[in-house]
Amino acid sequence: MPPVALAQSLRGIATSAIDVSDGLLGDLRHVLAASGVGATLDAAAARTLLACAEHVDAARHLEFVLAGGDDYELLFTAPPARRDAVAAAAAQAGTRVTRIGRIDAERGVRVVDAGGRAVEAAFASFDHFA
Numbered sequence: 001m002p003p004v005a006l007a008q009s010l011r012g013i014a015t016s017a018i019d020v021s022d023g024l025l026g027d028l029r030h031v032l033a034a035s036g037v038g039a040t041l042d043a044a045a046a047r048t049l050l051a052c053a054e055h056v057d058a059a060r061h062l063e064f065v066l067a068g069g070d071d072y073e074l075l076f077t078a079p080p081a082r083r084d085a086v087a088a089a090a091a092q093a094g095t096r097v098t099r100i101g102r103i104d105a106e107r108g109v110r111v112v113d114a115g116g117r118a119v120e121a122a123f124a125s126f127d128h129f130a
Contacts, residue, residue, distance in 0.1 A: 003074045006097070009089035010076055017076035023067045024049075025109060027075055032109065040110045041066075041101035043119045048098055049073075062119070066111070077103055 007017060016035060018027045024046070032038055043062055050068070052061045078086050083099075090097040104110075111119045 002072045003093070003095050005093035006074055006090060006095040009093045010074075010078070010086070013082050013085045013089055014076040014078050017074055020073040020075050021069055023069045024075060025066045026069075028109060031075070031077065032103075032107070035103075036107070038104040038107040038109060039101050040104055040112055042099075042114070043111050044114050045098060045100045046111075049100070062111075 002019065010017065016031045018031050020027050028039060028041075046065050047058070047061055050061070050065045052064060056064070080102075086097060113119050
């Protein structure tokens with residue numbers, strides 16, 4: 001189900017939002033292009049968004065999270081100073097939210113591990129025009 005209640009609760013708090021329908025990376029890139037900024041994603045935090053079977057290795061799990069689609073999830077940005085407001089909006093909507101990264105001035109998307117080291121993430125999201 002689309003998180004409509006969360007989207008409504010985030011009005012006035014979120015600075016951008018998009019539904020994740022074509023893959024998290026692809027939809028994030030749409031937000032970043034429109035905003036003229038970049039982002040750093042925490043691979044470990046992102047993996048918590050999707051449960052996978054035990055036999056799925058970490059790299060494949062990350063691929064499913066970053067490039068999978070039709071999730072009916074909401075990807076949004078909000079200033080760090082609004083974390084409490086985001087938590088309150090999520091509680092009001094009865095929806096769990098997970099911080100998976102940060103917005104950066106440097107354009108592009110960087111995916112990093114828990115130690116801040118770059119993770120290769122050349123995953124392609126769905127492209128309607130390809």
